Amino acid sequence: MRSPPLNQPATHPIGTPGQPWGDDERARWRAQQPRRRSYADEVLAAVEKLRDRLDVIQYGELDYAPDRYPLFALRTRGFWRDELPGVLVTGGVHGYETSGVHGALRFAAEHMDDYTDRANILLVPCVSPWGYERIHRWNPDAIDPNRSFRANSPSAEAAALMALVAPPHDRFLMHIDLHETTDSDESEFRPALAARDGKPFVPGTIPDGFYLVDDSERPEPAFQQAIIDAVAKVTHIAPADENGEIIGSTVVAPGVIRYALEALGLCAGVTSARYRTTTEVYPDSPHATPEQCNAAQVAAVRAAIDHALAHRD
Numbered sequence: 001m002r003s004p005p006l007n008q009p010a011t012h013p014i015g016t017p018g019q020p021w022g023d024d025e026r027a028r029w030r031a032q033q034p035r036r037r038s039y040a041d042e043v044l045a046a047v048e049k050l051r052d053r054l055d056v057i058q059y060g061e062l063d064y065a066p067d068r069y070p071l072f073a074l075r076t077r078g079f080w081r082d083e084l085p086g087v088l089v090t091g092g093v094h095g096y097e098t099s100g101v102h103g104a105l106r107f108a109a110e111h112m113d114d115y116t117d118r119a120n121i122l123l124v125p126c127v128s129p130w131g132y133e134r135i136h137r138w139n140p141d142a143i144d145p146n147r148s149f150r151a152n153s154p155s156a157e158a159a160a161l162m163a164l165v166a167p168p169h170d171r172f173l174m175h176i177d178l179h180e181t182t183d184s185d186e187s188e189f190r191p192a193l194a195a196r197d198g199k200p201f202v203p204g205t206i207p208d209g210f211y212l213v214d215d216s217e218r219p220e221p222a223f224q225q226a227i228i229d230a231v232a233k234v235t236h237i238a239p240a241d242e243n244g245e246i247i248g249s250t251v252v253a254p255g256v257i258r259y260a261l262e263a264l265g266l267c268a269g270v271t272s273a274r275y276r277t278t279t280e281v282y283p284d285s286p287h288a289t290p291e292q293c294n295a296a297q298v299a300a301v302r303a304a305i306d307h308a309l310a311h312r313d
Contacts, residue, residue, distance in 0.1 A: 012194070014032075017198075020198035026142045036133065037132070043105070043129065044070070047074065054113060055076070056073075056075075057074075060163070064140050071160055072125075073124045074121075074124075075123070076113065076121045078116065079120045079121070080168060080171075085171075085172075085309065086121075086273075087119045088121075088165060089104055089107065089178070092104070092178075094131060094137045095126070095135070099281050099296070100281075103301070104178055104301070106295075106298050110298070118309055127158075127267070149270045158267070172271040175273040176304045176305075177268040178278075178279050179280050180283055183206055185206065205241060207246045207282065208238060209235070209238030210228075210237050211257065212256050212278065214259075214277060215259070215260070216260050217263075218274070219252075220276075221252070223307050223311075226303050226304070226307040228256065234292060235281070235288050236285070239254075266278065281293045
């Protein structure tokens with residue numbers, strides 16, 4: 001496990017300790033989030049290149065004046081075929097988690113059409129484009145989309161994805177949601193979360209390596225293990241800390257913890273799929289490169305789909 005960064009602030013620069021943010025604090029925070037990369041150039045351009053092999057659909061648009069963000073998904077040709085199971089792949093629910101977006105796009109470019117006659121695949125590479133451009137976890141309302149997948153969601157990003165998957169909601173066999181755990185979780189985002197909610201910041205540790213989040217309500221250990229085995233060939237798996245935990249949760253198998261996906265409003269719980277998981281790549285590891293992180297996400301997606309298809313009954 002890696003220790004938390006030493007330069008963490010005792011208090012966050014926005015807000016009053018012990019008091020949740022109001023509209024003024026959210027506006028101050030939003031004004032401090034400059035655009036740092038281009039969704040159009042880095043994501044939409046990659047999507048456009050796949051139109052000759054995959055179906056490209058626009059499933060919504062985010063209006064964050066003065067910016068507007070069209071939301072796109074990719075589908076295997078012939079989607080939906082009743083005789084085939086459904087597979088959902090999502091990336092960029094947290095826009096700053098780069099390999100989630102580019103791992104999804106790489107899988108789409110290199111492997112997705114290999115499954116055309118085996119599965120109905122729906123792939124959403126970047127759920128949160130505002131967060132992608134600003135390399136941030138939240139949307140412009142200081143809301144975490146990955147705690148917002150529930151009825152009457154306060155997150156436009158989560159609401160749009162839920163509407164997209166609503167018609168085949170009960171017909172998905174598998175869903176894999178691609179994420180990262182970064183040093184900035186501890187140095188930036190968790191302190192901001194504590195300040196936003198008017199709570200004290202309690203430092204934690206960052207796991208060094210790849211891990212998965214299974215569903216505590218409906219665990220599928222063999223499914224998780226198949227993914228871990230595949231990813232271990234690409235990058236290292238995070239060890240448990242001295243308490244036998246990863247980010248405060250008990251390690252139930254090497255590189256695997258469990259959350260109540262639906263109760264917590266997590267993206268991986270957005271369908272009733274039997275097989276579901278959240279990947280967590282660690283791009284800040286001294287033992288990993290951006291290339292390995294993208295490759296690890298691709299390996300995870302392929303292993304997840306292959307296991308689910310091989311164990312449908």
